[in-house]
Amino acid sequence: QSMLTQPPSASGTPGQRVTISCSGGSSNIGTNGVHWYQQLPGTAPKLLMYNYNQRPSGVPDRFSGSKSGTSASLAISGLQSEDEADYYCAAWDDSLNGRLFGGGTKVTVL
Amino acid sequence: EVQLVESGGGLVQPGGSLRLSCAASGFTFSDYSMNWVRQAPGKGLEWVSYITSSSSTIYYAESVKGRFTISRDNAKNSLYLQMNSLRDEDTAMYYCARGYYYDSSDYWGQGTLVTVSS
Numbered sequence: 001q002s003m004l005t006q007p008p009s010a011s012g013t014p015g016q017r018v019t020i021s022c023s024g025g026s027s028n029i030g031t032n033g034v035h036w037y038q039q040l041p042g043t044a045p046k047l048l049m050y051n052y053n054q055r056p057s058g059v060p061d062r063f064s065g066s067k068s069g070t071s072a073s074l075a076i077s078g079l080q081s082e083d084e085a086d087y088y089c090a091a092w093d094d095s096l097n098g099r100l101f102g103g104g105t106k107v108t109v110l
Numbered sequence: 111e112v113q114l115v116e117s118g119g120g121l122v123q124p125g126g127s128l129r130l131s132c133a134a135s136g137f138t139f140s141d142y143s144m145n146w147v148r149q150a151p152g153k154g155l156e157w158v159s160y161i162t163s164s165s166s167t168i169y170y171a172e173s174v175k176g177r178f179t180i181s182r183d184n185a186k187n188s189l190y191l192q193m194n195s196l197r198d199e200d201t202a203m204y205y206c207a208r209g210y211y212y213d214s215s216d217y218w219g220q221g222t223l224v225t226v227s228s
């Protein structure tokens with residue numbers, strides 16, 4: 001497995017809840033922490049969530065994470081226009097001895 | 111304030127070499143592991159390499175193994191990526207990123223662009 005699996009796109013209207021899934025395997029998500037990054041257009045990625053549900057300082061609690069088995073999810077509640085960005089999940093893979101990223105999900109605020 | 115500033119990118123011919131640098135400030139560099147992550151134009155993120163705080167453990171993505179070398183100089187608060195035998199597919203923005211809990215990365219530089227083309 002060279003990449004975690006994410007849907008390419010997701011969308012919602014302001015105020016709605018949007019959920020992004022991330023699927024992996026036993027050697028990555030099933031064993032290790034899952035992290036989420038937000039990348040606004042033209043900028044570097046920003047850590048949004050680590051160890052599947054821990055928010056770094058400054059990240060609004062509208063963002064939440066969960067994990068079940070070899071899959072994880074990021075939820076955005078109360079969607080806002082500034083949430084329009086690409087979102088990537090990531091996890092260390094013990095078989096590859098390397099970090100895997102998902103392909104990214106582009107969130108559009110309608 | 112934590113800052114990571116990459117440099118050394120540019121245009122290079124296939125088969126050529128480049129050395130990227132990442133200057134760190136605002137934190138005790140020698141306490142943290144570091145990573146290089148790249149992003150091809152219009153594509154997603156790809157992890158490239160990882161180095162522990164003391165350089166005792168190093169990992170590479172299969173796509174760069176044997177061609178790229180990560181290193182650091184804690185006295186100079188700097189991280190490096192020596193890239194040899196460059197290929198067209200190495201064209202990307204290269205980011206350095208600080209290691210955080212559970213192999214996440216909490217701070218990222220602004221990136222340096224590497225273009226491999228004849």
